[in-house]
Amino acid sequence: MSINELLKFNLFYESYVNGEPIDLINEKADSNQALRDELDNKMKQLSASTSSIYYEHRKELDHSIHINILLTILATSLLYYSFSKLM
Structure with a gap:
């Protein structure tokens, strides 16, 4: 495999993981993190003080x-x- 082919593959792989654009994956990760933070706050409210x-x-x-x-x-x-x- 040539260096150009490796670079093309790398660019392709970075932009698509498992058939989904990396931006979509990042959006899902951000929304999951927001939900996780909200859940953590609710759990602290239930059992902390x-x-x-x-x-x-x-x-x-x-x-x-x-x-x-x-x-x-x-x-x-x-x-x-x-x-x-x-x-």
């Missing part, structure tokens, strides 16, 4: 779990006390 949505929901869930545990202990104690006094 104490004022995040995730933290608020987790706090609410923990609160309801603790209340349910206390109510279960209270109900079990009341039933035990009632049945132990009956016998």
Whole structure:
């Protein structure tokens, strides 16, 4: 292969990769990067700080779990006390 043929092939390869123009590939890469940045920001908002949505929901869930545990202990104690006094 001559140098001219190699240069032509190189120019062709740089302008077309897998049948798509390199500009189109660069546009897709840029849009993918923008979407990735947006997703990263949303994930940080969900899980990063104490004022995040995730933290608020987790706090609410923990609160309801603790209340349910206390109510279960209270109900079990009341039933035990009632049945132990009956016998």
